Ligand SMILES: C=Cc1c2[nH]c(c1C)Cc1[nH]c(c(CCC(=O)O)c1C)Cc1[nH]c(c(C)c1CCC(=O)O)Cc1[nH]c(c(C)c1C=C)C2
Ligand SMILES: C[C@H]1O[C@@H](n2cnc3c(N)ncnc32)[C@H](O)[C@@H]1O
């Protein structure tokens with residue numbers, strides 16, 4: 001039986017499921033949360049633990065049609081400059097809410113396009129962070145970089161500000177695909193930015209690529225992946241294109257008839273995975289690859305990989321605080337999210353409040369489900385004994401889900417020495433299997449992206 005025939009009965013090719021960068025996923029956050037709840041959860045944080053900060057820059061000079069991230073196009077610098085002032089004010093509000101000068105071990109700037117900031121603005125923002133927080137000398141500071149919106153002066157400013165890791169958007173190097181997704185970016189320009197980042201002392205360089213793009217073929221993605229490999233990135237994220245025009249309106253520019261179907265997507269992702277593994281990369285979680293010496297690959301081998309809103313991380317901080325419009329927080333009590341619309345976000349901060357407008361308090365049952373889904377999507381196996389150590393008999397709450405998953409996916413899912421394991425050829429099923437443990441999905445009406 002060929003692979004497609006074997007996987008067909010699982011429903012994989014017709015399923016839509018979340019990516020589980022959190023459990024519950026963001027659409028389940030409630031608006032019963034605001035600055036007061038955020039303040040209370042911040043006050044309850046244990047004092048000595050270092051924090052992680054995520055800063056969102058929701059602006060781009062170009063708006064790629066395929067993109068589902070929260071961002072808006074800008075033609076002139078004013079909105080960005082105004083936003084930066086609000087972001088700096090929000091940093092001050094956060095430091096005040098924390099009460100004491102707190103240690104920060106991780107900073108991530110994402111977007112949108114953080115490199116839309118000028119060198120002066122970059123220095124201004126890193127300076128504001130350093131004035132308000134005690135940034136550890138070995139702190140990891142990663143920045144999402146658009147190669148078409150960066151130059152040497154910006155890279156120097158970021159390096160001066162402490163950037164240690166860079167993540168650059170590639171998606172696909174094929175000019176025909178780039179035309180179909182409204183995103184032109186030559187290999188030469190990308191390679192030049194990679195050289196500049198390396199020269200600036202970046203210890204870890206990530207690249208993002210996407211399968212399932214309009215008109216993408218096996219030969220096309222093979223050549224594009226070869227080009228990515230020639231840049232020798234330390235890490236690669238291989239995302240499945242999520243066509244969700246009801247969320248990201250700009251995706252209406254993409255003709256759905258040109259999108260590879262689910263069976264074709266499976267072939268695209270599996271061919272590309274093989275290419276990375278043959279080139280010496282270690283597969284991590286559902287969609288990442290890393291050089292074996294990279295810290296994330298090491299974390300994965302040691303069972304320390306974590307899933308968060310940026311995908312995968314080796315960050316073990318207890319508190320991830322989101323700054324900027326739409327940013328998501330994860331605190332011991334649960335999740336919070338800042339106002340998604342930039343104007344609403346700015347209004348809250350200008351009125352002197354933290355910009356949180358949504359959130360979710362985790363119950364013990366949620367925590368069991370979240371822990372299972374996180375370990376499963378990080379390790380492709382879950383040691384039930386470890387969950388029992390943490391949650392005691394509450395683990396029994398997911399016993400029916402385990403049995404249902406074994407019934408439905410028994411060809412790929414099996415017990416081995418107390419671990420529920422997914423066999424390597426069952427990897428495309430990982431999100432679908434995780435969704436068996438999602439109590440919000442049963443009977444729910446949310447529309448998600450394709451499972452493969
Ligand atoms: C890798 C970067 C991406 C981020 N979001 C998406 C991508 C590709 C796409 C995406 N996000 C959501 C969906 C729909 C549900 C699903 O398929 O899982 C898709 C296709 C859900 C979602 N993720 C976030 C939020 C707030 C939502 C709800 C949708 C909504 O509010 O309308 C959080 C989030 N994810 C990303 C960012 C930048 C972000 C918010 C800060 C990255
Ligand atoms: C931050 C990263 O998110 C990925 N990204 C952005 N939009 C989408 C989408 N619709 N589907 C899949 N991946 C996407 C890109 O690879 C980008 O670089």
Ligand code: SF4
Nearest residue numbers: 060063064067111112
């Ligand atoms: S892919 Fe990057 S540059 Fe393109 S619209 Fe999305 S955030 Fe902006």
